[in-house]
Amino acid sequence: MPWSNNNGGGGWKGGGPWGAGPQGPSGPTPPDLEELLRRGQDRIRDLLPGGGRSIGAKGIGLIIGILVLAWMASGFYRVQPDELGVELVFGNLYDQTQPGLNYNFPYPIGASFTPSVLTIRETTIGMRDIDARGSGAVRDVPEESLMLTGDENIVDVDFKVQWRIKNAVNFLFNIQNPESSVKSVAESAMREVVGRNNIELILTQGRAQVEADVQELMQSTLDTYGAGIEITQVQMQKVDPPSQVIDAFRDVQAARADQERLQNEAQAYANKVVPEARGEAAGIVQRANAYRDQTVALARGEADRFLKVYEEYRKAPEVTRKRIFLETMERVLGGTDKVLIDGSGGSGVVPYLPLDELTRRGAAGDRR
Numbered sequence: 001m002p003w004s005n006n007n008g009g010g011g012w013k014g015g016g017p018w019g020a021g022p023q024g025p026s027g028p029t030p031p032d033l034e035e036l037l038r039r040g041q042d043r044i045r046d047l048l049p050g051g052g053r054s055i056g057a058k059g060i061g062l063i064i065g066i067l068v069l070a071w072m073a074s075g076f077y078r079v080q081p082d083e084l085g086v087e088l089v090f091g092n093l094y095d096q097t098q099p100g101l102n103y104n105f106p107y108p109i110g111a112s113f114t115p116s117v118l119t120i121r122e123t124t125i126g127m128r129d130i131d132a133r134g135s136g137a138v139r140d141v142p143e144e145s146l147m148l149t150g151d152e153n154i155v156d157v158d159f160k161v162q163w164r165i166k167n168a169v170n171f172l173f174n175i176q177n178p179e180s181s182v183k184s185v186a187e188s189a190m191r192e193v194v195g196r197n198n199i200e201l202i203l204t205q206g207r208a209q210v211e212a213d214v215q216e217l218m219q220s221t222l223d224t225y226g227a228g229i230e231i232t233q234v235q236m237q238k239v240d241p242p243s244q245v246i247d248a249f250r251d252v253q254a255a256r257a258d259q260e261r262l263q264n265e266a267q268a269y270a271n272k273v274v275p276e277a278r279g280e281a282a283g284i285v286q287r288a289n290a291y292r293d294q295t296v297a298l299a300r301g302e303a304d305r306f307l308k309v310y311e312e313y314r315k316a317p318e319v320t321r322k323r324i325f326l327e328t329m330e331r332v333l334g335g336t337d338k339v340l341i342d343g344s345g346g347s348g349v350v351p352y353l354p355l356d357e358l359t360r361r362g363a364a365g366d367r368r
Contacts, residue, residue, distance in 0.1 A: 075106035082118035084168045087111075093169060113172055117165045120232060123182050125190070126158035127237070146242070147191050153199040158238040159211075161186045161218070163231050170228030181227060182218075186234070189217040199241070203253070207236055 078101050079085040085097030087104040088111045094104070097112075104110045126145030130137040145156050163182055165171045175181050193213045194202060202210060215234040222229050241249040313320040 071106055075103050075110065077102055077104065077112045077114065079114050080116070082116050083114040084117045084165075086113045086115070086168050086172060088113075093173075096168065113168075115165055115168050115171060117168055120162050120164050121179075121182075123161045123163070123179060123186060124158075125161070125183060125187050126156075144187055147194045149194055149199040149202060150196055151198045154242050155194060155199055155202055156238065156240045156242055157190060157194065157202075157236060159186075159190060159214075159234060159236045161231060162233040162235070163229050165228060166230040167228030170226050172228075174226045174228065178227070178229065181225070182222070182229060185218050185221050186214070189214045189221065192217065203239055203241075203249070207239060211236055 077085070079097055079099045081099045083099065085095075085102050087094040087097065087102075089105055089109060094110065102112070104112045126141055127138045128141055130139050140156070140158070142156070145158050147155055147157055149155055161182060171178060193210055197206060197210065211234045215231050218234070219231045222231070240246055309320070309324075
């Protein structure tokens with residue numbers, strides 16, 4: 001797989017996100033092998049007596065052997081615990097190595113790369129750090145953060161994307177500038193998702209769904225490119241309307257919050273009053289049913305009593321009439337003071353001894 005790393009620029013310049021070659025470690029171009037051998041011969045010749053004029057074939061062979069050994073030793077490389085080694089031989093993929101000391105054919109026959117596959121990288125869209133010392137001060141980048149929503153409103157979105165390498169070979173050889181590619185894909189995916197939703201949803205309860213949709217769309221796009229990158233998280237930092245109308249949007253949000261609060265209070269009052277009204281209605285119905293049952297039972301009892309009396313009356317009308325008369329007079333005169341008058345022509349008044357009154361008075365005296 002021959003390649004050239006002379007293509008400059010970032011993003012998707014030079015033929016899309018794939019670029020023109022592998023992503024290798026930056027640094028100076030390795031020196032030419034012939035020039036290295038020539039310089040080594042000149043230095044050794046200077047160290048030898050007589051300027052190396054008396055060196056023979058054996059000496060030259062020794063020098064060449066030392067240089068070959070030094071060249072072969074340059075093929076050793078170390079892979080750190082969070083890295084994965086990728087070896088090339090004649091520009092083609094040869095092997096992938098694990099952490100530790102490894103060896104591959106030295107340049108120009110072979111090459112080795114050690115990308116960090118466990119490191120979580122972070123790309124920020126819509127804002128930049130002002131202070132490199134990490135004070136937290138940032139500046140807004142409106143050309144990245146201003147987006148058009150589905151209801152034709154403008155929203156200012158700042159967000160971060162966390163990603164890692166999931167396929168080192170694809171990461172090295174399929175894209176030229178991974179950071180720029182991830183940033184471009186993230187901005188494009190966020191604009192597409194924001195364009196499908198209304199501003200109210202994005203500013204309120206729909207942020208989590210927007211993050212999930214952007215992550216899914218980014219992963220699908222990068223997999224299509226064969227970038228060897230896994231998107232681990234999309235986190236929206238700031239979602240606001242443009243600064244010119246942010247006060248009006250905040251007033252609208254405050255009014256909406258008041259509306260929801262009043263609705264919740266009304267619902268709570270309804271949840272309290274309705275059960276009480278239902279309980280009171282059930283109590284009234286139960287008392288009415290009890291009164292009905294009592295009245296019906298009393299009426300049936302009176303009817304049954306009347307029928308019983310009527311049956312007895314049919315058997316002995318005279319006796320029944322006299323008994324009814326006596327019972328009626330007992331109820332009428334039972335609670336009144338009584339005076340008996342003799343109608344046989346005597347003195348007229350018959351002495352009456354109120355035994356019940358004497359009994360009640362005696363009982364009251366005993367209590368005292």
